[in-house]
Amino acid sequence: QEQLVESGGGLVQPGGSLRLSCAASGSSFSAYTMAWYRQAPGKQRELVGMINTGASTMYGDSVKGRFTISRDNAKNTLYLQMNSLKLEDTAVYYCHRLFPPIWGQGTQVTVSS
Numbered sequence: 001q002e003q004l005v006e007s008g009g010g011l012v013q014p015g016g017s018l019r020l021s022c023a024a025s026g027s028s029f030s031a032y033t034m035a036w037y038r039q040a041p042g043k044q045r046e047l048v049g050m051i052n053t054g055a056s057t058m059y060g061d062s063v064k065g066r067f068t069i070s071r072d073n074a075k076n077t078l079y080l081q082m083n084s085l086k087l088e089d090t091a092v093y094y095c096h097r098l099f100p101p102i103w104g105q106g107t108q109v110t111v112s113s
Helices: none
Strands: 004-007 010-012 018-024 034-039 046-051 057-059 067-072 077-082 091-097 107-111
Touching (some): 004 091, 018 034, 018 107, 034 067, 034 077, 046 067, 046 077, 057 067
Parallel strands (some): 010 107
Antiparallel strands (some): 004 018, 018 077, 034 091, 067 077, 091 107
16 A cells, blocks of 8 residues: 655754655655645644656745755655754644645654754
8 A cells, every 4th residue: 555654853943954754655656746745733734845756846935945855766755855944844744645645644843942
């Protein structure tokens, strides 16, 4: 059964960095557009950014210039490099395959001093 498994979350101070990973099982990872979403307590899930099969990326306004999405198709892995982290980046981060849709279980990122 295909699944997505995120890792790399944790506690970081403001201004710090983290890199999240999303390991995809199954085949044909390179054929899918992938995305990262996040959900903060009491808020709706929001799009962080996405990467298509040609490795073109787009980002939400709140993370533009600070976060970078990449993929390693040989490793079936999606990445989210997060720099200059802010308190408001605290959320559960989810890996998502757009179609057919699959969600990972999420990984907690907490930015706190």
